[in-house]
Amino acid sequence: MSLPFTAPLAAHEHAAYADAAAMVAALRPEQPVYCIRPHVLREAARHFVETFPGKVLYAVKCNAEPAFLDALHEGGIRHFDTASLPEISVVAERFADTTSYFMHPVKQRGGIRAAYGQHGVRHFVVDHADELAKVMVETGGAADAVIVVRLATARGAAVYDLGGKFGASPAQAAALLRQAYGAGRRVGLSFHVGSQCLTPGSYTAALRLAAHTLDLAGVPLSVIDVGGGFPVAYVGLHPPPLEDYVAAIRAGLAGMELPAECELWCEPGRALVAAGASLVVRVELRRDNFLYINDGVYGSLSDLKYAGLRFPMRVLRPVGDRVEVLEENLGEFSLFGPTCDAVDVMEGPYRLAADVREGDYIEIGQAGAYTLELRTDFNGFCPDRFVEVGDGAFLPTAEMEPVPFLSAAAE
Ligand SMILES: Cc1ncc(COP(=O)(O)O)c(C=O)c1O
Incomplete structure (x- = not known):
């Protein structure tokens, strides 16, 4: 990096x-x-923000160069999926009107403290009970820290599978959701279907798994985050348009009982900057x-x-x-x-x-x-x-x- x-x-x-x-x-x-091509970046951001029916968090890991961040910001991106304290700092130093979210399931203690205390980060992803305990301690027991539990999804038609390293099973995720909610935290559920995902149906399937997890947990969700994975065209690879992915996500959401105030997020990287x-x-x-x-x-x-x-x-x-x-x-x-x-x-x-x-x-x-x-x-x-x-x-x-x-x- x-x-x-x-x-x-x-x-x-x-x-x-x-x-x-x-x-x-x-x-x-x-x-x-x-x-x-800053004009291409601005247009990609505008199109994504207009088409996706929720918050669009740009995945900074994909490209953290200032020229890219600035163009995305000009195109309307105000939310950033950050995976480390340096990424959070880059965003904070550049923009006064944006929000960063700490989306790495395994974080350094000092990173959590600085993110919460110095940069105003309030959303933290976890996929393990020890990480949940870490976030609780390092945010000083603050009730406004929102816990987003990452669910593992089956390997689908994505070029890069991200499921092997991170993610809890539905039973584990439900236990984490109950524990965090029981401790007075607002909770969310996230997943990542894999990068360069060529089949919109993978999102519907992942949301079905999320619905099952929610049934097990029995807690109200504040956030459902469908992750990244939105593909772009390469030679020999011509994925469907973003609109098809949005339709597949809507179909998945239709099978979930979510409170009216639950926010929908996504975390695209490749689709915004390639x-x-x-x-x-x-x-x-x-x-x-x-x-x-x-x-x-x-x-x-x-x-x-x-x-x-x-x-x-x-x-x-x-x-x-x-x-x-x-x-x-x-x-x-x-x-x-x-x-x-x-x-x-x-x-x-x-x-x-x-x-x-x-x-x-x-x-x-x-x-x-x-x-x-x-x-x-x-x-x-x-x-x-x-x-x-x-x-x-x-x-x-x-x-x-x-x-x-x-x-x-x-x-
Ligand atoms: C947690 C998380 N969110 C978002 C992304 C961005 O994924 P993509 O570039 O496939 O949209 C990644 C990529 O590794 C990731 O790990």
């Missing part, structure tokens, strides 16, 4: 360019450059259909390897003073990152201009989520250059899809 106040990013530039090609023409950068940046990397060497580029698995691109996500890509080629965008006559390539570790490979295949060569740049779209937050400086490579660009989001197109294998029978 590279939060700005712990590791100031020296290379922020306020320069703005029409698009990534214009940036390459002007800078010919040796290092990877993030091309941030399209808000593309990343421009440079080809340092071509060996057959392998391209050695200047960012990789230890930098911004671990999702390409570990989640197998294929981000949209196109070649930008400097020709004299100009930069050509090559989006036709494509071939299939794998990528090597810049470090010396053989793990630093992204097999793809990714469809790029067939004659791509050393000195070309590759623009990688949907690069605003879980990219720069996960980078390391292993081997001395750490992408940290940022500019603004004014064009639309760079999204996957049909041409980027793998060419289907035609069997003899089909021909």
Whole structure:
């Protein structure tokens, strides 16, 4: 995690360019450059806030860069899912009109004390009796601390499963709800269906589990929190629109008996920020259909390897003073990152201009989520250059899809 106040990013530039090609023409950068699109972030925030029928808590872990936080705030985000004291501090230092919620199920005692005492945080997630006791003690027995119990959900059609590490069973969650409510606290129930969840029905199923938990607990809920997981498009992955997820959530809520004052929350990360940046990397060497580029698995691109996500890509080629965008006559390539570790490979295949060569740049779209937050400086490579660009989001197109294998029978 590279939060700005712990590791100031020296290379922020306020320069703005029409698009990534214009940036390459002007800078010919040796290092990877993030091309941030604040207008895309603002629009994503506006759309989510208008479409979701409850509070939208942005999951700060997904991207804590100030430019992203500011654009989301301008788009209407006022609530933040924070998982650590540094994340809470970043939000508190930036905005005077926002609320942070401590959504990590396992917290440091000092973090709970400072969150409650110094930053006015009032909502704390727990999934274990010892954590509940910790929150009770470290908030000084305060009755206004709201306890949100995290329920484990079954692995659904999500690219990342978050159920194995956190979450209580319905019986355990019901016991925690009863204990906290019995101690005079307001209580809520939360879950996370997994990141990049491709099936809206996963939310309905999780809410069914929540309804069952509530039946066991027999206490009034102040909050029902459907978590994150709202997906975005990658090459080969075209999820349904947000409206379908909202309909599935409404269907799940219809099966629950909730007090009128119960609040509905969600905690999106990826869906708010993925399209808000593309990343421009440079080809340092071509060996057959392998391209050695200047960012990789230890930098911004671990999702390409570990989640197998294929981000949209196109070649930008400097020709004299100009930069050509090559989006036709494509071939299939794998990528090597810049470090010396053989793990630093992204097999793809990714469809790029067939004659791509050393000195070309590759623009990688949907690069605003879980990219720069996960980078390391292993081997001395750490992408940290940022500019603004004014064009639309760079999204996957049909041409980027793998060419289907035609069997003899089909021909
Ligand atoms: C508790 C919690 N909430 C929200 C998120 C954001 O999830 P997503 O980016 O899939 O929307 C995460 C991601 O790990 C999480 O752990």
